[in-house]
Amino acid sequence: MRMESSGSRKGPTTPFELGLKALADRQYDLAVKLFSDAADAGVRRAEALSKRGVCRLHMEDRRSAEADFEAALQADPRHAPALTNLGNLALEDGRLAEARARYEAAISADPDYALAHHNFAVLLKREGKVGDSVRELRLAAKLEAGSFWDFLSGRRRRT
Numbered sequence: 001m002r003m004e005s006s007g008s009r010k011g012p013t014t015p016f017e018l019g020l021k022a023l024a025d026r027q028y029d030l031a032v033k034l035f036s037d038a039a040d041a042g043v044r045r046a047e048a049l050s051k052r053g054v055c056r057l058h059m060e061d062r063r064s065a066e067a068d069f070e071a072a073l074q075a076d077p078r079h080a081p082a083l084t085n086l087g088n089l090a091l092e093d094g095r096l097a098e099a100r101a102r103y104e105a106a107i108s109a110d111p112d113y114a115l116a117h118h119n120f121a122v123l124l125k126r127e128g129k130v131g132d133s134v135r136e137l138r139l140a141a142k143l144e145a146g147s148f149w150d151f152l153s154g155r156r157r158r159t
Contacts, residue, residue, distance in 0.1 A: 014038065014043065015034045015035070015037040015038040015041065015043065016034070016035070016043050016044050016047070016048055018034045019031045019038060019048065019051060020051070022034055023051060023054065026058070028055040028056075028058050029059075031052070031055045032052055032056065032059075035048045035049070035051050035052035035055065036048075036052060039052065039075075045072075045075040045076075046072040046073070046076035046079040046082065047072070047081070049068050049069075049071045049072035049075060049082070050069060050072040050079060050082040050085065052068045053065040053066070053067075053068030053072065053082070054085070056068060057085075062089070065085075065089075069082040069085045069086045069089075070082075070086070073086075078108075078109035078110070080106040080107075080109045080110035080113040081106075081113070081115070083102050083103070083105045083106035083116070084102065084103065084106045084113070084115055084116045084119055086102045087099045087100075087101075087102030087103045087106065087116075087119060087120075087123075088119060090102060091119070091122065091123055091126070096123065096126065096127065099123050100120075100123060103116055103119060103120040103123060104120070112143055113143075114140045114143035114144040115140070117136050117137075117139050117140035117143060118136070118140035120136050121134075121135075121136035121137040121140060124136060
């Protein structure tokens with residue numbers, strides 16, 4: 001019996017998907033426009049705004065990036081990547097209490113978000129809590145490994 005196959009996977013077609021590709025290709029200006037289009041259309045709004053913020057960080061526009069992360073939280077107050085990125089900005093500025101609150105909120109919103117655990121570990125190390133930091137790093141590594149295997153098995157999509 002002969003099976004039909006397209007031979008190739010369908011490429012990105014939506015502004016959000018095209019934005020992810022542009023971000024991966026380091027075409028930040030294009031990615032900002034595409035994520036803006038996706039957010040304006042209401043497609044994965046919180047995620048699009050957060051990704052746009054990441055692009056703006058790469059473009060060294062920290063003020064706009066922070067505004068994008070805050071806008072993502074307006075769309076979804078439990079959006080773990082936006083919470084984590086705001087924690088990162090607070091950590092860079094030495095606002096450790098704010099960074100802690102952001103990371104803890106991200107972990108509460110999505111306990112499986114490995115990056116929040118990893119960055120929380122960085123904060124803990126800076127606070128001199130080495131044992132706690134190591135535990136968070138181990139958890140982050142375990143979550144990331146699980147995410148990778150889930151992705152390979154088709155159970156979970158990596159973004």
